Amino acid sequence: MQQLALWSGGTVLAGGAVASALHYEHKKKGAAHIKEIADHVHQLKINEEALSELQRRGREGIPGKRWIWVIDLAKCKNARRCMSACQQAHHLRPEQSHMNVLVMQASEHTPAYYMPKPCQHCDNPPCVSVCPVDATFKRQDGVVLIDNQRCIGCRFCIAACPYNARMFNWIEPLYAKEDANMEYNVELNLPQRKGTITKCLMSADRLREGKLPYCVSACPNGVYWFGDENEDVVTNGTTHETMRLSELLEKNGAYQLMPELGTKPRVYYLPPKDRSMPVKEEDKKIANEYVHHFES
């Protein structure tokens, strides 16, 4: 009898776990559907209802879009306008770089090059998988956002991200006082909050206005192409030239950052071939240190 009780108890627990996991996955897919029901049944208390309008649409994304990013490494001269535009838009400290231009070198005799590195907005995002409270999430338009009203600051996502795309507000944010009365916009992640994560948002607020991301528009060298995978079209942030995405990738031998990890990044890189400017000597040294760090 006791054994029976134990077994049935265990089964109920396991069943409950599976059911709630399925329920969550279903909820993720059917977010819009849930909203519909909630609109009709006002008495129904659903988490989504507790969220502000900015939060609700911020979590949903822009219907019909699949944002995609192409970064042409042959064009990057390390001007770093992207970095400063981004820091300005998101009120970041100088050491916080949603967009970070790195000096890279793969091995001893391969060349050094500059590589702007935003969040890769992975289609299989490790950060979203590990988040215990659904604070970081993947939208239907491909963008990975962070809700700093939900984030508990466990930093599991930082540990999980292989691209170092995530930053933490270790102390009071730069404009904490000035931004105190601002309504929280999850698409801009402002106001920033102490004890929570911040990350590249693909400038989701600008996308909603039909504009290109802050960093993309700020680039003076034509490094960035940005667009919609569904339409197969990308636009250059500097020249405003428009191209077929598939053609751009095909012609230039595009690649992704560490695709072997299975993260399915939404950012493509065009190889640093025929660079418009050589890498500075001191930057070469930095890149070389990095190679030696791995091969010593």
Next chain:
Amino acid sequence: MNVANEKMVHDLLKPIGYGKGFLIWMSFLTVALIACLYAYTIQLKVGLGVTGLRDYVSWGIYIANFVFFVATSLIGMLISAVLGLTQIKWASPLARIAEIISLAFAAVAGLVIISDMGRPDRFTYLFLYGRIQSPIIWDVTVVTTYVVISTLLLYLPMIPDIALCRDRLTHVPKWQRKLYEILAVNWQNNEQQQRIIRQGVKTLLILIIPVALAIHTVTSWLFAVTHRPGWDSTIFGPYFVTGAFVSGTAAVIIAMYVFRKIYHLEQYITFDLFDKVGKLLVLVSLVYLYFNINEYLVPVYKMKHADAAHLHELFQGRFAILYWSVQLGGLLVPIILLLFKPMRKPLPLFVVAIFVIIGAWFKRYLIVIPTMQHPFLPIQNVPIEYQIYKPTLIEVAITIAPIILVLMIITILSKTFPVLPVQEVESHEDN
């Protein structure tokens, strides 16, 4: 009950009570704890920026401490359940010490993790918005379950002893007598009651094995589910579990030695018992050594790009001194020393156990920090303190606080209840 038994019961109940030594020790712990809590208030006010943690090494000694706590708490499962269910009789007098250690470490582990949170005020979100896909939720679930089962596993077999306290300790303060009376739940030592306890304990002993395996396996998955070199390992679960038995056994040895000295239990915590626990420590250390060889030798053989940087730093780089001290001083040398019988006498074994447990703590440091120090992409465009992790004084104080808390719990429990199960010692003496 004969005269010998009468003396034994007297000896085992004697340490109970809150004497001068207890008060001094507890005041010392309290003052130290307050100092550490003050450090935590600074962290609450300023933010985690008061620690040495930054965006690259974003998990540091708090997480290492958490892993150490969960690890050490596994010992109750090994001694009470694994050795208990397999009828290994010599270990049964140690079951209570092991359970006290388990309960103290597991209960405090939850607090350790809160000290690492950027927003501890949002702790309830784990229950309100918990996503079952996140290993953190698994960890919270199983650690809570483990604390409950460990509490029961400490309490249930102790009921006869509590009844003994209720009947014998008439000189203690009134509240304490009341406490015994309530906790003894009208124990009359009749057959029906004995049967209920026997069955209950047996169920718990079986239940605690998968739960204990789960808590440390899930804790290892906090690391193993990531892509990072040094963490991306399929043997992390058993590697952590076997390591847990090493630090837990060392903790039991330390407790045995201290209780034996301070509570004058020389006659009951015998040389023979130390000898046997010493052998147990050798056994679990050998198993752990085996997992260490697997964990380090296989990647060393291949030297994959990202692994190579990590391994170089451990073997001959910045972490080399710590790494070799831990692997040799905390694992290999203790194994060799304890093969010799004289080293398994109380004092030498105690000293070795201290080395082992310190090694065990720093082993967790070596598991958590170096990996974060070597991400896939280079660390650039950040100040120097972002590149190299150095724990701050405040951070160290906040790390010490839970250790003080554990000592307090162990002290109070061991001063309120007999640390050796009277019945078990009795049947031992009879043999």
